[in-house]
Structure formats: C-alpha cells, structure tokens
Amino acid sequence: MSKYSMLGQLIAHPGKRDELAGLMLESAETLQGMEGCIFYIINESVDEPDVLWITELWETEEAHAASLKNEGVLAVIQRCRPLIAGVKPVKLRPLGGKGM
Amino acid sequence: MSKYSMLGQLIAHPGKRDELAGLMLESAETLQGMEGCIFYIINESVDEPDVLWITELWETEEAHAASLKNEGVLAVIQRCRPLIAGVKPVKLRPLGGKGM
Numbered sequence: 001m002s003k004y005s006m007l008g009q010l011i012a013h014p015g016k017r018d019e020l021a022g023l024m025l026e027s028a029e030t031l032q033g034m035e036g037c038i039f040y041i042i043n044e045s046v047d048e049p050d051v052l053w054i055t056e057l058w059e060t061e062e063a064h065a066a067s068l069k070n071e072g073v074l075a076v077i078q079r080c081r082p083l084i085a086g087v088k089p090v091k092l093r094p095l096g097g098k099g100m
Numbered sequence: 101m102s103k104y105s106m107l108g109q110l111i112a113h114p115g116k117r118d119e120l121a122g123l124m125l126e127s128a129e130t131l132q133g134m135e136g137c138i139f140y141i142i143n144e145s146v147d148e149p150d151v152l153w154i155t156e157l158w159e160t161e162e163a164h165a166a167s168l169k170n171e172g173v174l175a176v177i178q179r180c181r182p183l184i185a186g187v188k189p190v191k192l193r194p195l196g197g198k199g200m
Contacts, residue, residue, distance in 0.1 A: 005143050021195055028197035039199025043105050046191035053107060053192055055155050091146035092153055095121055097128035099139025
C-alpha cells in the first residue's frame with residue numbers, strides 16, 4: 001500500500017494567523033496517538049504574513065480519511081473555520097526519501 | 101535551537117520529471133545516514149506534470165547548510181542541474197506538530 005502525502009496552504013483572515021496556528025497545533029496533539037500518521041507539521045510562511053503551510057505524511061490514504069472522522073479532529077476543524085479565508089491544497093504523490 | 105523546514109518546487113524540463121525524480125531519490129539515499137536530517141521526501145505533483153515538491157525537516161539550519169557541502173549531495177546536484185527548468189522555494193518556519 002502506498003503512503004499518502006498532503007500539502008496545503010491555509011490562508012488566515014488578516015491578523016488571525018497566530019490564533020489559527022494555535023488551534024492547528026492543538027489538532028496535532030490529537031494526532032499524536034493516531035495510527036497511520038507519520039508526520040503532521042504546521043509551518044508559517046516567512047514571506048506571506050497570513051499563510052500557514054501544513055505538511056503531512058500518512059501510511060495510507062485510508063488512515064488520513066479515518067482521521068477526518070475523529071471527533072477531536074472534527075471539533076478543531078469547526079473552531080478553525082471562522083479564522084480561515086482560504087485553502088489551497090496541493091495534490092502530491094510521495095515517491096520516496098528519508099523518513100518515509 | 102529551532103528546527104529548520106524546507107519546502108520547494110523543482111520544475112523539470114518537459115518530459116524530464118521521472119529522470120529528475122530518480123536522481124533526487126539517489127540524493128535521498130546519501131542523506132539516510134546524515135546527522136540532523138529528520139526527513140527529506142520527494143513528491144510528484146498530481147496536477148502539474150513537470151513539477152516535483154521536496155519537503156524537508158532538519159534539526160537545525162546549520163545541519164541543512166552542512167549537507168550542501170557533502171560531496172555526494174553536491175555530485176547529485178550537478179547531475180540534476182541540466183534537467184531543471186526552475187526552482188520555487190517556499191520559506192517556512194516550522195511551528196510544531198507530530199513528527200517534529
């Protein structure tokens with residue numbers, strides 16, 4: 001089964017990036033014990049003040065899909081929603097490398 | 101000391117992405133034993149046929165800088181160069197999450 005990679009920009013409403021990052025870091029806490037999540041990292045853009053980049057790697061696409069049904073994750077998504085002005089996902093296929 | 105994140109697009113010359121990905125995967129082999137490299141993953145874009153995305157996490161910015169002086173890494177960079185039409189780095193500050 002091939003691994004599943006997610007990459008995406010979250011664009012916060014002006015001035016709301018830090019608050020959004022805080023909530024996303026809480027969501028990462030929920031993922032700590034979640035099976036199939038290899039990494040899930042919240043980054044802030046250096047050049048774009050309202051932009052976060054989320055980089056994720058999962059054992060399978062199914063593991064990622066299952067995480068989106070987790071109650072803790074859903075609760076965080078609900079709380080993030082009012083802070084988010086836009087989302088730009090980048091569809092990737094992970095090929096290999098260190099840490100996979 | 102804070103961790104160091106790299107994210108970037110490599111745009112191959114038309115039709116050269118697979119060859120470029122193969123070389124980049126060799127470079128990842130060189131990094132397997134390299135201190136300070138937490139992950140270094142080569143992904144292909146699903147929607148853009150000439151684009152690779154590289155996602156990296158390092159223990160420190162210095163560890164990343166040191167890797168660029170490694171002879172094996174430099175040799176791979178030289179071999180990749182003729183296949184690359186463009187590079188778009190995204191400057192990030194990693195904030196936290198699972199796998200950091």
